[in-house]
Amino acid sequence: QIQLVQSGPELKKPGESVKISCKASGYTFTDYAMHWVKQAPGKGLKWMGWINTYTGKPTYADDFKGRFVFSLEASASTANLQISNLKNEDTATYFCARGLQWDYWGQGVMVTVSS
Amino acid sequence: DIQMTQTPSSMPASLGERVTISCRASQGISNYLNWYQQKPDGTIKPLIYYTSNLQSGVPSRFSGSGSGTDYSLTISSLEPEDFAMYYCQQYDSSPLTFGSGTKLEIK
Numbered sequence: 001q002i003q004l005v006q007s008g009p010e011l012k013k014p015g016e017s018v019k020i021s022c023k024a025s026g027y028t029f030t031d032y033a034m035h036w037v038k039q040a041p042g043k044g045l046k047w048m049g050w051i052n053t054y055t056g057k058p059t060y061a062d063d064f065k066g067r068f069v070f071s072l073e074a075s076a077s078t079a080n081l082q083i084s085n086l087k088n089e090d091t092a093t094y095f096c097a098r099g100l101q102w103d104y105w106g107q108g109v110m111v112t113v114s115s
Numbered sequence: 116d117i118q119m120t121q122t123p124s125s126m127p128a129s130l131g132e133r134v135t136i137s138c139r140a141s142q143g144i145s146n147y148l149n150w151y152q153q154k155p156d157g158t159i160k161p162l163i164y165y166t167s168n169l170q171s172g173v174p175s176r177f178s179g180s181g182s183g184t185d186y187s188l189t190i191s192s193l194e195p196e197d198f199a200m201y202y203c204q205q206y207d208s209s210p211l212t213f214g215s216g217t218k219l220e221i222k
Contacts, residue, residue, distance in 0.1 A: 093157060
């Protein structure tokens with residue numbers, strides 16, 4: 001069956017970096033884009049951008065340009081999100097979601113930034 | 116950016132009731148509209164894609180409709196597991212945007 005399984009929760013200090021992963025299984029990884037979505041505590045969903053899993057080309061929403069990097073380990077059917085120079089406002093749950101029909105989502109990764 | 120205005124923000128309802136959640140886009144989105152359910156544990160379940168197409172495994176009591184700028188999600192008869200948050204999302208143009216959510220609560 002098709003699954004997107006994300007890595008575990010992270011606790012980081014301001015200024016540190018974090019890399020979270022989204023491992024896909026049950027389908028051909030390169031056939032579907034991967035999107036990333038942020039949800040701050042108690043807030044709604046915000047689209048961060050997407051990565052073309054065939055070419056590796058990332059596209060970032062304006063609010064996520066600079067400190068955010070989407071990458072792939074295509075041989076492992078894994079998409080990664082790296083956030084550098086973490087800020088308190090990066091505290092959130094981050095979801096990956098399969099593109100086209102947006103039919104599969106990861107379980108989300110809670111990233112907490114606190115000194 | 117396309118703004119998605121979702122109403123109501125919360126809705127008390129009873130088991131067996133028929134409910135409708137609305138989503139209005141700030142410009143036409145050509146039916147590129149999805150609906151999601153989010154449970155209190157954070158799990159997101161896709162319900163409907165491209166306005167009216169049920170995702171695999173979604174019960175038939177869920178339905179979607181709309182065109183142009185106005186879209187809606189209807190649950191024909193509420194079951195206990197339906198009390199959750201619901202979000203609409205447009206994917207007509209970048210940046211993709213979500214509605215602010217509707218909390219469906221037990222009356």
